[in-house]
Amino acid sequence: MKNYAYIRVSSLDQNEARQLRVMEELKIPAGNIYIDKQSGKDFHRQNYQKLIKKLKAGDLLYILSIDRLGRNYKEIQNQWRYLTEEKGIDICVVDMPLLDTRQYKDLLGTFISDLVLQVLSFVAESERDNIRKRQAQGIAAAKAKGVRFGRPEVSVPRNFPALVNKWRSNKITCEEILQVCKISKATFYRKVREMEAI
Structure with a gap:
């Protein structure tokens, strides 16, 4: 029998130190601790x-x-059923002693564990939905205040339409316009499309 630990944080910039500290206190070997930084x-x-x-x-x-x-x-x-029934392992949820499959192996204990698992699973998904809603509300509020997301808008010189006309008349190359305007080819074609849409 070996002891393992699983640690997860939702994104790369979140810190797993608190979970790691708990697993180290439980004397889980470093090679048996698996960490994901993912949803x-x-x-x-x-x-x-x-x-x-x-x-x-x-x-x-x-x-x-x-x-x-x-x-x-x-x-x-x-996943819980797969791990405990098919794989035949025990699971210990550290902050919820009722979710420790080493204990409560009788029918009543199994019933209580299943009930607690269902409630906590529901809460976990509900919190995920709430996080998503709060995030969407925050983005909408920021946009309403004029906050822009993504890369800053690339500007082109005032004479860009004249340069495009010269390009269309084969009087100047696309590469020359890119150098003068200091933009990428993708930005050039996007700006041309925007001009045509006006």
Whole structure:
């Protein structure tokens, strides 16, 4: 029997230090700690998939909280059953002692664990939906205030229409316009299309 840990944060700029510290306190060997910096919407995560291949019957998997496993209600339920029933491993959710499959092996214990798992899976997915809604509301509010997202708009000189006319008349090459305007070829053609749409 080996002990493993799974750690997940939602994006590259988030810090996994808190989860890592807990796993180190549990004396999980560094080589048995798998970390993903990816959304919990599904289980198509590179290191999670590597972990699944390593797990053998009788192994123990630690996760700090159920939302670190995932944020999709049905997927969490399916994955939990796959790990505990098909793979034959035990799971310990550190911050929720009721979700420790080493304990409560009787019918009542299994029922309580299943109930807690369903509630926490629901909460995890609900929080994911709320995060998405808050993010969309924040973006809409910022746009309403005039905040622009993405790269800054590339400007072209005032004589750009005249340069385009010269280009169309074969009096100047596209490359010459790119040098004069200090723009890329893609920007040049986009600006030409914008001119034609006016």
